[in-house]
Amino acid sequence: MPQESSWRPQEAGVHQICYLLAQVQKPGTDQGQILQQLDQCKSYPDFNNYLAFIFAQGDSLPIEVRQSAGLLLKNNLKDHYAATTEEFRKYIKIALLHAIRSPSKPLRHVVGTNVAVIVGVGGMPTWPELLMSIVQCLESNDPNALEGALDALYKICEEAPVQMESEVPSEPAGTSQRPSNVLVPRLLALFGSPYEDAKCLSVSIMNLLAGGSPSALAEHMDRYLAGLFALAHDPSSEVRKPVCTGLVQLLHLQPERLVPHMHEIIEYMLESTQSGDEGVALESCEFWSAFCEAAVSQPETLSPDVLRPFLGRLVPVLLKNMVYDEYDEEVANVEAAEEAANCGIVLEDKDAEIKPFLPKGATRGEEGGEDDDDGEEVNRWNLRKCSAAGLDVLSTVFGDELLPIVLPIVEQRLREEDWRERESAILALGAISEGCVSGLLGHLAEMVGVLLPKLLDGRPLVRSITCWALSRYSHWVVQAGAEHNGPGQQQFDTVIAGLLTRVRDNNRHVQEAACSALATLEEVAGPELLPRLPAILKTMAAALAMYGRKNLRILYDAISTLADAVGNALAEPAAMQILMPPLQEKWTSIADNDRDLLPLFECFTSLAQALCSAYEPYAQATFDRCMNILTMQLAARSAAANGQAPQIEPEREFIICSLDLISGLAEGLGPAMEALVAKSNLRNMLVQCCQDVSADVRQSAFALVGDLAKVAPSHFAPSIGDLLALGIANLQPAMLHQESMSACNNACWSLGEIAVKLKPEELAPFATGIVERLAPILQNMNSMPRSIVENSAITLGRVAWVCPAQLAPHLGHFIAPWCSALRSIRDDVEKEHAFLGLCALLRINPEAALGSWVPLCEAVASWRMIQDEGLRNEINVIMQAFRANLMGQWDQYWGALEGPVRDKLAIMCGL
Template identity: 50%
Template sequence: MAIEISSYEKLLTGWSAYCDVSMPPEGLREFLPRLIPTLLSNMVYTDDDESLADAEEDESFPDRDQDLKPRFHASRLHGSETGEDDDDDDAVNVWNLRKCSAAGLDVLSNVFGDSILPTLMPLIELNLARTDDDSWKERETAVLSLGAIAEGCITGLYPHLPQIVAFLIPLLDDKFPLIRSITCWTLSRYSKFIVQSLEHPNGREQFDKILMGLLRRILDTNKRVQEAACSAFATLEEEAAEELVPHLEVILQHLMCAYGKYQRRNLRILYDALGTLADAVGAELNQAKYLDVFMPPLITKWQQLSNSDKDLFPLLECFTSIAQALGPGFAQFAEPVFQRCIDLIQTQQLAKIDPNTAGALYDREFIVCSLDLLSGLAEGLGAGIESLVAQSNLRDLLLQCCMDEAADVRQSALALLGDLSRVCPIHLHPRLQEFLTVAAKQLNPQSVKDAVSVANNACWAIGELAIKIGKEIAPVVITVVSCLVTILKSPEGLNKSLLENSAITLGRLSWVCPDIVAPHMDHFMQAWCNALCMIRDDFEKEDAFHGLCAMVAANPSGAVGSLAYICQACASWTEIKSEGLHSEVSQILNGYKQLLGSGGWEQCMSTLEPAVVQRLARYGKVIVKNDLTPTSEKAHTDGQVVCATWASRMV
């Protein structure tokens, strides 16, 4: 008895859910020899699949409005977490029996791993061996299957990947557009392996073939293939990064050739590929021979689009990546881009109040994209943006955006606040306390719960401001520290980025206002040190440790109870590159050892893991030895000075 498609889809979805909720997989294992062939057979295009008709549509057909999928701009986020990958590819088209089955195979491969290969691979090989035109759908399914299992079965596939990739490359030029399309997608799923193979014999030759094959397909006459190739190329760019530099000229030539022929939908994907290229190669793009290829067409399009045209969104995003990559090289294009962003924000803020006066309907995404592009300009131009900010009303517009009721607007506005704090804080001064108050408000527990990404950027911006304005931040320090402590001690385990930024900002506040923060350190020192241990070595961690040292120097007795945690934090460094900070940390640890005496210090050391004690040796032998023999005369002198100072405070 045949199962209706709608019922079968539900059944397949149920199997995926069975695996997704981490139920014991053994209950399903015995059915795999029957389930896997069924999934493959249902991944074959049916004769009435609308994708077959769509696939015949060539590049000359204008896109209809209904062809343009809704797009969502990811607001700027400062920190270690940048969001989840968008895995919603069009290679398997709409959610139907075919996609349901492919998704099911993907999930099964992640749950059962290589154990599905003995059943699956003979079926794939059988379909790939069918080379007659009537069997193209089965070949397409085989390629789709290889893509679906790319993550879950990578260990078992790995020894065979050179042969698999070599087999896929000619399919980029297959006569059937849906095979060309799915081959682009499947190759993108193996991008990491393709780039890693550059170190192996023939790896570079294979990489070059894939690169040129995808570039050819970017110029395909079929819109579906163009889309798949552009998306696949963007994925390869992310993995390849600097490996693309020798190929920049030919890449840009192909991308800009496509730029001249793409319809609206694929043009959006092309912008993403160009922006991803800028992210991947950075300043290497800042050469006249490259700028002359891609900037004139982009500027022309920029000038053609009206302030209410939503096709401006992906172009704004593309310019953001380009501005960051070119750095000062973007200065020649900056003024009109900067002013356009200001105009867009002003127009939308007016449209929010009175669409008729503004001459446009309100769409906050124009504001978000414009704020993010301004952040990109600040990051790229550095202090070079100062003259543009000085001649604009950006400060007042930005304050309004920081108070907007929409979380994504506040998120991007606070990111820009932090970026401007780094490069031209002088222009924030007239409304500095208002900015600080608004940013601090985003850190109260309810605000953090409602919009954690907004809180993340507010936290980062306050830290950046603190470094630049020093003690002028004093009026909000206690309020902010109170919120940061709540975050650091949160039992729920907030996201990594917010925890890291909270630890860094607490350190920066402690550095500039140690007299305000130090009396309260016993309330947060242990949680703070735990968070500091998780931060990678960089200048932000250095700032945080300057704050730690400043606080301990201001109130050494307040940290005695947390000394083991301080030691663990100090041991978390791979290397402190700043000689000044290294000296500060050494003085603190040596000072505590002399204050506690050998017995008290050894007791503290006994609570630490041996590896931690060993890493502390980098701060001087006096740290880990029973005697008080310093590593140098200077260290001894520094230690005596610190200890004398602390002893007076301890009394």
């Protein structure tokens, strides 16, 4: 144990802080003023020590005061532990280890939270006494010490699992041990504990460790599995829940371990999915999706045939679980909203109902970014949703085999008076839409005919689930609608009309479902929407006037999706007159620091791209607002970084969305963008953003750099060296990790866009540095995302095109992976630029290509059609020169190529 700390609390300080903490608990007090006084206490270097003392030693104080002290300590440690002196750290650690045995369960839980924070920030190796204390508690007869240690351990494994594999100093001096090696045997022994909490927590911790697959668990896997089986029928549902979780996780991680017992496990999970305890039923219900995923990913280990005999029993269980409970909280909320709407009462959206807005982030040179939000409310994951997800995945594995089981139940439920039964039937039809489509396709018109009247159902949840179910069949509805003047077109029109009616529903929950469904349909339909555009726009304009804050986000997304789907058709004067006035009203009514502005910015980004020159009447005001927000936010960010009080709260999302909207302007306006940026300070702001600590700010900044390089390159002239250097710096190996990969990708792409706008003498000082960053990416392409590999190949070609003499001597070092990457790039102007650079280097140093002859020829043969006549001639001349210069060796080189490659080159180059 650590030596006693020399720090001692002053009585006056303890009383003052206890008083403030007690005041916070009292109703009617000025909470803001009290919290401000507590915040002022942070200026005292030993404030956290006082909190630790009150929390751990304040036995005579109310539990609520001690709990508040512990929670405040946790928040402070999270932000300032690194700056805390070693002496103060020692005191806090001693206090926490003392309190881990507290008789109070709430206090023990706060101990665990603090311990996890310290371990997460400082690491287990810096606190060897913690491991010793946890071991002592696990072997103790004191149930409080046992539960306290397990709670702390669970939180460490949850928040900082890597620390369980660290080397922690131990006795004798100079030795170390891994926490997982020390703890796994003791945790497994606790599976037989007489205490319910100990069993529950020890199984849960082992499940977390299994996710990290430590070596210690591998040695004890048989014992772990046996322990789960032994607890499978424990009388406590709190114990059976983590048992089910552990079995589901093993199915993901090591299905071969479960295969010998699979029939028994399926029977157990089938029984548990019907448990009266929803927690057990939910955890076991996850098994069915996990089974299907394992059977698809590892068919050599686990065959779907194992589950097939159980489908007749399993599917009805899932369908039963998909019916709303009589007292479901979601039902109560939706029905209350319906009643309020029918009475003309408008319910305001609460902040808690609106999930935090996350910008999509601009991506360049990629086929797509991360999956974006579908705008749906973050509701509690429950048995109903889990069962529907399980049915969905089952249908993708077993396909039409499920229809004889599902359809009779669905048909019966659709006739039921109980709306919950009808709703679950529609949910089931949506769930099987993907997997059973071949069997359903012949009945699509009939099925849509059954669903459409449900859009008018008196129950809001039936209307909303019908919107969702129809959206699940969007692809086939649109496909049928493409048959002009046929019944499919009438059906398509009817579906759109039905969804548009529900977009204007009085119930906000139905609005949400209808708007999301419309966006899905828009994405699939594309140009097929053009004849229906006026009706869609009028509905959206009406919705802009009636929606609350939460649904406006989903509506903005639907408008963005529509802009992407129909493009410049929105620039027609009639379309502009319908959509832009209500959008402009929203634009002017929201303050610059209101987060409700962010999704509207994303919407305007899509509109600027789609409307092109038609957006010019709005361009100056849009640009000026973005610049104002950038100015305020960057100043606030700079002040906060320098320890000063910013005038506004710095929020990087405002920076990202402003940069992205200016990018949308650049893409839509083209060269007309020059007039907007000419008199602005945007260039210097971009230099600042390109070196921001936040990867997503850099991501959007580099996207804008590349977009402006295409349409307004003269604006960058004074800062071109800074931007090139920052782009190169963002491609350092240390930057190439998942969290910042999109920023690196955009930096890479922007370097190429800048390069083609520069004179050789301007680019020359940076050319070698760029290639030194790009070549390793190409050489390690198998471990890199496809987008950055392709952007690296294109940018390398663009730099080579401008500065061939500088790069040609080094061609042999990177031509093979470069050509391999070029081979997979689709035909477009960027690929043309890359090949112009390749040809420029081959003219100077053709010998460098001979060692990479096959990948070179495969890259040339990857073209379907070269649009640029000059490039076609260039490639032809170079390939003919190889044939002439190789002379007696030509047959050997030609014979090394695959037949299809030889055939393509013979056509392209006359070889």
